[in-house]
Structures are given as C-alpha cells and as structure tokens.
Amino acid sequence: MSLMTISNAGKMFAPCPLQGKFHASTAFRGLVQLEGKRRRRLAVKVALTDVGSLGLESGGPEWKKEYQEDFERRFRISHLTDSFPDLTPIPSTFCLKRRRPIFDDYFDCCPSAEQWNGYINNNDRVLLKVIKYSSPTSAGAECVDGDCSWVEQWVHRAGPREKIYFRPQEVNAAIVTCGGLCPGLNDVIRQIVITLDMYGVKRITGLPFGYRGFSKDVPEIELSRTVVQNIHLEGGSLLGVSRGGPNVRDIVDSMQERGINMLFVLGGNGTHAGANAIHEECHKRRMKVVVVGVPKTIDNDILLMDKTFGFDTAVEEAQRAINSAYIEARSAYHGIGIVKLMGRSSGFIAMHASLASGQVDVCLIPEVPFNLHGHNGVLRHLRHLLETNRSAVICVAEGAGQNLIEKTNAADASGNIVLGDIGFHIQQETKKYFKDIGIAADVKYIDPTYMIRACRANASDGILCTVLGQNAVHGAFAGYSGITVGICNTHYVYFPIPEVISYPRQVDPNSRMWHRCLTSTGQPDFI
C-alpha cells in the first residue's frame, strides 16, 4: 500500500492513507509525496481541488461529471438577478458598430447579437488549464487524480454583453485603488472612466487613498474623460493608495449614503478580500450594487492568471538594477553584487528579472529554502564563483530566507507581516565570510524596492491594463458582482473573487520556469 503525504510548500507533512486511489484533501494546493513499493519519492503538485477532496473515486462512473459540476459551481459568478430575479435587462448602450459623436448625449441601443457579432455571449467560456499531463511526474504537473485524468475546466469569458442591467443615467460609479503602488494603476483608472463614458455614464468619482477614501473627511475626486486623459503618462495612482482603513460595514454604509451602485476596486489579495466582503454585505442588504475587482500587484501572486498588470514593468525595471550590480561587481576586484527585489511571499519578480538579465549567478526565492553557510551553502558557492569567474551577482526576493533572520514581529496597517531585510543580512554574512577566510571581496548591496513599482507602465502592461479596465466595466454593466478580471491562457475572463485569493500564488519549484532559471544561473542546490 502506498502512503501519501501533503505539505504546504513542502514544509508541514501530514500523513494520509492512499487506499489504492488518489486521495488528497487540498484546502490549499500543496506538494504531494508518494511513497511507492520501491520507496520512490516524488513531489507532485495537485490541482486546486482534487478528486479525493470532493469525496469522489476517480474510477467511479460519474466522477468526471460530478467534478465538473463542482467546478462550475465554484466558478459561477454572482449576478444581480441572484438578489433581484425580476430584474429585466435592457439592450446595451455600448456599441462599436453604430457609433455616435462623443458630444451627443443621446445613447441609443446597438444592433442585436443576431445582426452583429461584437458581443460576448453569457455562455462563452475559456479553458482554464491547457496542458494535459500524462503523469504526475511531468514537470509542473497539476493533477486532479493519480492518473492525471483530463477534466475540462471552463471559466467565464469577459467582454461586453448585448443586454445590460443598468441604465447609464442611473449609474453612480466609484473607483478605489488600494495596497501598494503598481505600474499601470493610472492606465486602469483611465480605461474604466473612458469605457463608462462610452456606455453613457456621467457620474464617476474617485475615492482617494484606498479604502480610507470612504471616510467622511476625505473629499472625493470627480472623474471624467478630460480628467483622466493623460494620467497614464505618469506612474503612481491619481487617486493615491493606502493600507488599512474602515471596516466593511462602514464602507457599505458610506456607499449607501453616497448612492454608489458600481464599485471598481483595484488592488491585490487583501483588497480583493475586502471587495468580496463589500459585495457580500451589499447582497445581504439587498442593494442593487455591483463590485468588480481588477487585480493589482507587482508580485504577480494572484492565482489562476497568466500575470497581473505591473509585473512586466517591475521586471523590466528590476533588471536595470541587476545590470548595475553586475557592472559594479565586474569592475571591482572580487566584486559581489546583491540585489533585493520585492516579493513578500512569491519569487516571481526575482525569477523573471534573473532570467531577463542573464547576469545573475544565484537567484533566491521564498519558495526554495537555502543555507548561507556550510558545504552546500550560498557563501561556499560565491567563493567558487570568485575563484573561477572573479565576480558574482545574487538576486534575492524580499521574502526569501526569512528563517535565517530575526523576525520583526511587526505588521503594516493591513496586517501584512513586515519582513526582515534578507539582502542586508546576506551582505553582512558575505563580508564576514570572506574576511574570515582571508579572501578579498567587494560586496555591494542594491535595494531598488520602490523604484520598480513607482514607474509608468511599459507597453505590454499598458495594453493589459487597457483590456482589464474595459472588461471591468463590461462585467459591471452585465450585472456581475464579486468578480475580478484576469488574463487566462491569453484570453480575458471573469473569476469569482474567492477562487483567486484563497492563498498567494507562488513559484512552483518543479515548474519549467524555475528550472529554466536554474539553467540560466547555473546555481546548485543550497541545502
């Protein structure tokens, strides 16, 4: 009999009998270790929900159907008609076929879908997973059962619908940007305003400084096409950002007082948890309100999406810092450059910037444990690099190696743990190590933290922001709430918020991308 254990990123292992079938309870996605007859050990990533956690037997006749039904139930997106079944939609005022001059206040309806194929049908779907793994041992495999059975998983296609659930003249839209800065925030704000304007909405306000903008003492910012016209040419957020702020009930009270019925929330995991709670509170109070999120984080740590906006730009900026570290290290006698990049719990920026630059010898991320000292440690490898190549560059994510440094025991206003400075620690330990062994080493530490996110979005992020901003408005007019927009296998989709924030997305140490990074740096294991 085989034994399977599940761990959260391979850290905590809890035994669980396999009983001849794949059985894994995955409230979170983790690593699965199978121990076969030959005590074969292998790490396999399981899908978000696997067959076992649903109490299904993968051999049973109905399991695929039941699995798909469960998936459909989880990925169903909330709609205004859930609270108001009698709500009747009207023909859309968003139309790119029979366009009217922008100064014309009269918004007519557009040709129906029967005459024009410019609309998305509510039943259109996008495939969530596109690789069919033949074995759990395939690189990066995500399987629903031990045979990696193929089950189609469909999510809702984003875009404009033929029928809408708000008359533009009754819409009172608000936009809020929360959390840390991210390149592209202004591009998204701009596109939301422009698209609302295309539908014929006149009342659009920006709430300043994140959720704090719902407090009475913070004045709103009136938004229009003219106000937002050039804001994408600068980084930051026209509306400002913040962490912390009022509780959900106070926010919804404030929405009721202001008469807001369309809320667009730009932010990361925390912000989306807030947005979903606002959506649920509005639903509870039977308010005809939609809440739509646009995922914002340079960390790229939101589940199920190809990437989040701002990530590409952050990577581009980060590799400039790496290049400086490389030049410094290369120009010094026994130069070592250390660059620390953002990434609280995920190493995507560090991994991608290392890949992009081609100048990194050691990439350290939170998902992959390492030792500094000892025969296999990073410092011993640095010595080898100085001896063979006279210089070295380390790229470390801020959340990496937190077990090696003292905890700060501090949290920010949103409750996020304030991390210790791993870059500084590596610099100090490196200096000490080379001094102790009597080898000269010139160690430079670059921390470009805020420079990589306070900049304007690059072209590819600019396009992504544009599409996401537009789709957020289309989703709101279509009557969907508690949703967020995303890019999935190059197509644009709506996800129910809880499915993308159940835990932070992380680099899979078994993925091809991490292996490509290791191939590029040439680094060994540091354990």
Ligand SMILES: Nc1ncnc2c1ncn2[C@@H]1O[C@H](COP(=O)(O)OP(=O)(O)O)[C@@H](O)[C@H]1O
């Ligand atoms: N679980 C939660 N429920 C409600 N609001 C939350 C939650 N977590 C965070 N928030 C709020 O969301 C905002 C942004 O959260 P934060 O974690 O700082 O950034 P991000 O959204 O980028 O992850 C803050 O105003 C915070 O108070």
Ligand SMILES: O=P(O)(O)OC[C@H]1O[C@](O)(COP(=O)(O)O)[C@@H](O)[C@@H]1O
């Ligand atoms: O100093 P701040 O504003 O708290 O931002 C630092 C944080 O910003 C991030 O890059 C992104 O965080 P958010 O997605 O929560 O905005 C984290 O990796 C990092 O810890």
Ligand SMILES: [Mg+2]
């Ligand atoms: Mg966050």
